Amino acid sequence: MNGAQYILKTLQEQNIRTLFGYPGGCIMPLYDALADSELEHVLCRHEQAAALAANGYARASGRLGVVVATSGPGATNLVTGIADAFMDSIPVLVITGQVNSHLIGSDAFQEVDVLGMTMAIVKHSYLITSANELESTVIEAIRLATSGRPGPVWIDIAKDALMGEMTTKSVIKPTNSHEKEHNVDLTSLQNAVEIIKKAQRPLLYSGGGVMSANALDEFRTFANQLNIPHVVSLKGIGNPGLYGALNLGMLGMHGSRACNELIAQCDALIAIGVRFDDRATGAVKHFATNADIIHIDIDPAEFHKNKRVSCTLRGEMKSILRRLSTAFLSTLNIQPWRNHCRAMKHQKGLIPQNLSTDSNTIAGPEFLTALSAVKKTRSIISCDVGQHQMWxxxxxxxxxxxxxxxxxxxxxxxxxxxxxxxxxxxxPDAQVINISGDGSFMMNIQELATIRRHQLPVKIIILDNQHLGLVRQQQELFYQGRYSAVDLSDNPDFTEIARVFGFHALQIHNRSQIGPALDTLLSCQGPAMLQVHINTDSNVWPMVKPGGANHEMLEPEQFNGSAA
Structure with missing residues (x-):
């Protein structure tokens, strides 16, 4: 068996069934081996899209995503999708071909120093120059990507190593660099329990780490047992569930005013699987200044990185949450605080920005509120980036x-x-909806071909305001309305493009069309697109001024237009 055949055999043995990728010269031996493999290969139409597809696969399933590409531009095109996975702690295995080992360092055709180029966006990376190195490396790479704090791991393999015969076993032993399970410090655990017990105004703050640790059941048990009001980060959305008690919603730059003001009022903040990133905290020196903060995470590099905290609990999140739950035999005695949080949510929670009844113009929030009411409960929604993402x-x-x-x-x-x-x-059993903007959609529009090839029943919704909306909003509010490079009014008719690819496609301009259009879109058996024309000047409200404190959120009626 050669190196390429060994890689595919090992992936199958690790219960991996799907690869995303794009072939080329130096990865050709792997694609030759694929012809005889049971693995499913999804040919995307750009390597960046292949990396993002593997990323989405891992996010939706919790399993390892795998992406394959060739050397040079194949590898460089992967970088954005892999950096995205690294930032959000998503397990992805990257396999790229490299020039023959004797040519490495000679500036050969399509040679790039992948190891050096990607060092900052992966958990670990390898350069393989001999087939015999693969036996230990592939297993270790899979373990590294999926253990501890998940993330991408990159294997760059010389072409002759892919073609070379496996002649020995375990020539290179696995290293000890993989994460070990960490037992939480008992003193820190007791300190956390005491902080929670004495609190009169506690809040839970959860993020993507709950999902990464597959600790959702333990988290919900802990939250419901103590009955603590709860806020989430962008990646923590969904943690409380539809019926989670005292779910106050998202905090941060475009979170709810209730969440941000309650963070400023709380006296204990239990932060679970979060990074205290700037979009969530705003000006961090003003974030939760009255609270004792407990930070639970697997990665010690996150402790005190952005925010000094009172207590850190490092370890396997499931175990930590179980042990915290057993420390409390009943819910906390904080009923006045719960009542206050409910009142704040009711008073200052988000209200759909429906336009006046005499206007036919569609507002993004109104449309998405309607979508939320009719989509299937277990639908998967994949967002692009921009105003629509925040809505x-x-x-x-x-x-x-x-x-x-x-x-x-x-x-x-x-x-x-x-x-x-x-x-x-x-x-494959889920209803999958992609919500995009007219700017984001053009970034990987070529993947309509991938959808057509596999007849994937994706439902695409484009909120079209003919602008780069979030950039335009910042220019309007903080750059004196000096609009620069945000006009997209010359975009093509997306529905015509979709029909060329065999999609059912329609577009709407008026509020009265929302309900019928959603019924048509969601009832289609195959791929379908809905282009929704919305106000050009719609903004995302409320918002925190960049660099501002979260509790000083701006609303349209109070914004004075002062420059940043």
Whole structure:
């Protein structure tokens, strides 16, 4: 067996069934071996899209995503999708071909230093120059990608190593660099329990780490047992479930005013699987200043990185949450605080920005509120990046975090369509909806061909305001309305393009068309597209001024237009 055949055999033995990729010269031996393999290969039409499809596959399923590409531009085109996975802690295995080992370092055709180029966007990377190195490397790479804090791992393989015969066994032993399970410090655990017990105004703050740890059941048990009001980050949306007690919604730059003000009022903040990133905290020195903060995470690099906290609990999240739950025999005695949080949510929670009844113009929040009411409960929604992404976070309900696929840390335009493709292969039983903007959609529009080839029943919704909406909003509010490079009014008719690819496609301009259009879209058996024309000047409200404090959110009626 040669190196390429060994890789595919090992992937099958590790219960991996689907690869996303694009062939080329130096990875050709692997594609030759694929012809005799039972693995399913999904040919995307750009390597960036292949990486994002593997990313979406992993997000929707919790399993390892795998992407394959060739050397040079094949590898460089993967970088954005892999950086996206790294920022959001998504397990992806990257396999690229490299020039023959004797040519490495000679500036050979399509040679790029992949190891050096990708060091900052992967958990670990390998350069393989001999087939015998693969036996230990592939297994270790899979373990590294999926263990501890998940993330991408990259294997760059010289072409002659792919073609070379496997002649020995275990020439290179697996290293000890993989994460080990960490037992939580008992003193820290007791400290956390005491902070929670004495709190009169506690809040839970959860993020994507709950999903990454597959600790959703333990998290919900803990939250419901103590009955603590709960806020989420963008990646934590869905953690409380549709019927989670005291779910206050998303905090941060475009979160709810109730969440941001309650963070400022709380006296204990239990932060579970979060990074305290700037979009969530705003000006971090003003974030939760009255609270003792407990930070639970598997990665010690996150502790005190952005926000100093009172107590850190490092370890396997399921175990930590179980142990915290057993420390409390009943719910906390904080009923006045619960009542206050409910009142704040009712008073200052998000209200769909429906336009006046005499206007036929469609508002993005109104449309997405309607979609949320009619989509299937277990639908997977894959967002692109922009105003529509924030409106989805604000107005669409999710019962599980794996139903909401959104590029959090990197903010990758063009993420949504290939991620939806990945979700279709990960969850063929689910209704998969891609919500995009007219800017983001053009980033990976070529993947309509991938959808057509596999007849994936993706439902694409484009909220079309003929602008790069979030950039235009920032220019309007903080750059004195000096609009620069945001006009997309010369975009093509997306429905005509979709029909060429065999999609059922329609577009709407008026509010009265929302209900019938959604019924038509969601009832289609195959791929379908709905282009929704919305106001050009619609903004996402409320918002925190960049660099501002979260509790000082701006509303349209109070914004004074002062420059940043």
């Amino acid at each position: 989805v976070a604000q107005y669409v309900d999710f019962d599980h975090p794996r139903q909401h696929l959104s590029s959090g840390g990197l903010g990758t335009m063009g993420f949504g369509l290939p991620a939806a493709i990945g979700a279709c292969f990960a969850r």
